[in-house]
Amino acid sequence: MKVIQSLQEMQQTILDEKKKGYTVGFVPTMGFLHEGHLSLVERAKKENDLVVMSIFVNPLQFGPNEDFDRYPRNFERDHRLAEQQGVDLLFYPSITAMYPQEMTTEMRAKQRVDVLCGKHRPGHFDGVVTVVMKLFQIVQPTKAYFGMKDAQQVAVIDGLITDYHLPIELIPCPIIREEDGLAKSSRNVNLSEVERKEASHIYQALQRGKELINLGERNSETIKQNLLNYLAENISGEVEYLEILSYPQLREVTEIQNQIIIAVAVKYSTTRLIDNVIITEA
Amino acid sequence: MKVIQSLQEMQQTILDEKKKGYTVGFVPTMGFLHEGHLSLVERAKKENDLVVMSIFVNPLQFGPNEDFDRYPRNFERDHRLAEQQGVDLLFYPSITAMYPQEMTTEMRAKQRVDVLCGKHRPGHFDGVVTVVMKLFQIVQPTKAYFGMKDAQQVAVIDGLITDYHLPIELIPCPIIREEDGLAKSSRNVNLSEVERKEASHIYQALQRGKELINLGERNSETIKQNLLNYLAENISGEVEYLEILSYPQLREVTEIQNQIIIAVAVKYSTTRLIDNVIITEA
The missing domain is CATH 3.40.50.620 (HUPs)
Structure with missing residues (x-):
């Protein structure tokens, strides 16, 4: 090289x-x-x-x-x-x-x-x-x-x-993940031990969103609130945003249809993590 | 082709x-x-x-x-x-x-x-x-x-x-010119007969600027005024700008030194002509 x-x-x-x-x-x-x-x-x-x-x-x-x-x-x-x-x-x-x-x-x-x-x-x-x-x-x-x-x-x-x-x-x-689901990132090394441990819940929240849609939920506000509640209960970091948008246009959607992204950013003491999942409705 | x-x-x-x-x-x-x-x-x-x-x-x-x-x-x-x-x-x-x-x-x-x-x-x-x-x-x-x-x-x-x-x-x-010095331009066809005739004075003005510098004039304001007077006497078009700037930086200069451009734009009834000369001080 x-x-x-x-x-x-x-x-x-x-x-x-x-x-x-x-x-x-x-x-x-x-x-x-x-x-x-x-x-x-x-x-x-x-x-x-x-x-x-x-x-x-x-x-x-x-x-x-x-x-x-x-x-x-x-x-x-x-x-x-x-x-x-x-x-x-x-x-x-x-x-x-x-x-x-x-x-x-x-x-x-x-x-x-x-x-x-x-x-x-x-x-x-x-x-x-x-x-x-x-x-x-x-x-x-x-x-x-x-x-x-x-x-x-x-x-x-x-x-x-x-x-x-x-x-x-x-x-x-595709996103490459740690064993517990946390998206790999150069910034992960800046997390404290506690932050690192709970950070897998960011991924869990996205998976939860995917499941809700699989189960037939179509209202994006309902899904958003559900995931925000989940994150509030499971992580200490501040949710900077959690959005459900069309992809790749990145426009707001009220109802889940076609291809969407659920994307989240969490602010920890010294670092900021992002993650997302793309869901294509069958 | x-x-x-x-x-x-x-x-x-x-x-x-x-x-x-x-x-x-x-x-x-x-x-x-x-x-x-x-x-x-x-x-x-x-x-x-x-x-x-x-x-x-x-x-x-x-x-x-x-x-x-x-x-x-x-x-x-x-x-x-x-x-x-x-x-x-x-x-x-x-x-x-x-x-x-x-x-x-x-x-x-x-x-x-x-x-x-x-x-x-x-x-x-x-x-x-x-x-x-x-x-x-x-x-x-x-x-x-x-x-x-x-x-x-x-x-x-x-x-x-x-x-x-x-x-x-x-x-x-380099700029290619008509016989009388007018810079060739696709827009020249839009000039009236009278405008076309007098437009060669734009080139004459620039040549005059060059001569003044050759004769030792170094004050850009003096040169500018001289050329503006010449244009006022010889053309009916409106002088949109006549500037003396460093080239290629295009910054204002009060004294002629190094490489400068004298550039001019003239507005006629239906069209606008531009021309310039680059002068490198020996």
């Missing part, structure tokens, strides 16, 4: 590989890799000649009071895991390389962002579309792999690709 | 050609071709294996009271001229193809736009960067050719390419 820090070198390497007719699978990450990321690499390896992973904690997508400084980092460990998993090129640029000077243009996410995380993290998705557009131009992937844990991110990037006709296929991949 | 209207076909054709190792020169236009455009094609042919021209009158870069409907169009003539000049692929998409649905993101030009045309055409350069980003993703050129008549556009696109690390070389090309 080759580590590349220079944007120019990364871009030139890809241009050369693509001239050979190679397909490029791209797994953009913020590092501190877990099985979720590695599952993306596994899939990318099956479907492409070359797999590029990027590790870049993007300051632009963190708000002033968010956890940019606290975001966990461990490049040595990431390097080892990426290499073991068979990543071909590990792109690891500096902040100065990615943002060499004040940008002359700005990119904003307009749709699919006034709900869920977007509502609670103003500017977050502006930062996401900006960095993803940059990474896409540098890596020029054939296919790009994103985990469904950030379901809203997947919806927003789907919009970005459509907006600018990017010649890139978006591959959303 | 092949005419392509479908975005998908255009994109796929380019991907196939690039696999052969071909370089792609791109000349984006709004059609109604004149020698200015053709000089871009000529240069592109010298420097690339394949030359793509696009013809697309982009509604997004016209303001509500601007001349989108009046903008001259003649596809048959353009087709003939492009073919004669040796364009390989003529990309001619519909508005619906370029803007199939409301965009989920938006792109804004922030710097280099509060002067010259940008100041008088709010939103214009937002429309320019949006459509240019789209065209760049569809055509994926090695080099892109723009005329220096729209010097501010060149500066803004230079910023766009830097912002997103686009693997595209920007090639600014």
Whole structure:
């Protein structure tokens, strides 16, 4: 595995590989890799000649009071895991390389962002579309792999690709979970022991929502209240949101029909967890 | 020469050609071709294996009271001229193809736009960067050719390419002029006979500015007043702006030094002309 820090070198390497007719699978990450990321690499390896992973904690997508400084980092460990998993090129640029000077243009996410995380993290998705557009131009992937844990991110990037006709296929991949159901996340290490233990109830709540729908419940408000009560009884964290929306349009629904997402965010003392389930009505 | 209207076909054709190792020169236009455009094609042919021209009158870069409907169009003539000049692929998409649905993101030009045309055409350069980003993703050129008549556009696109690390070389090309010095423009056909006749004084004014600097004048306000007086005496059109700025930064200068632009816009009854000269102090 080759580590590349220079944007120019990364871009030139890809241009050369693509001239050979190679397909490029791209797994953009913020590092501190877990099985979720590695599952993306596994899939990318099956479907492409070359797999590029990027590790870049993007300051632009963190708000002033968010956890940019606290975001966990461990490049040595990431390097080892990426290499073991068979990543071909590990792109690891500096902040100065990615943002060499004040940008002359700005990119904003307009749709699919006034709900869920977007509502609670103003500017977050502006930062996401900006960095993803940059990474896409540098890596020029054939296919790009994103985990469904950030379901809203997947919806927003789907919009970005459509907006600018990017010649890139978006591959959303399933959420990878701990044994007790907690969605794997780089932020899980910031949980206290008690928080970590009870956090599996976030997953349990989503499963409960799924069961209610399976049992015939169609009123989204009823389901929402049921899950909120369950969470209030079982976790100490603050529920930032629990929403039931159409997917991927992310519009409010009063009645369950077609494809919906139940998505939840919980705020703990030093960290914030998100999880979701997509349900397609038969 | 092949005419392509479908975005998908255009994109796929380019991907196939690039696999052969071909370089792609791109000349984006709004059609109604004149020698200015053709000089871009000529240069592109010298420097690339394949030359793509696009013809697309982009509604997004016209303001509500601007001349989108009046903008001259003649596809048959353009087709003939492009073919004669040796364009390989003529990309001619519909508005619906370029803007199939409301965009989920938006792109804004922030710097280099509060002067010259940008100041008088709010939103214009937002429309320019949006459509240019789209065209760049569809055509994926090695080099892109723009005329220096729209010097501010060149500066803004230079910023766009830097912002997103686009693997595209920007090639600014000199202004092509009529015999009497008037800069060639698709909009010249909208001038009345009298307007057309006196319009050469716009060029004369810019030449006068150049001479003043050659003669040692360094105060930009003095030069500006001199040229404004000259224009007031010689043309009936309204001077929308006459500015002396650093180039390509487009910042105000009180004293002439390094590289500057003298740029002017004149409003006639039904049309608006722009012209400029770049002066590099020895």
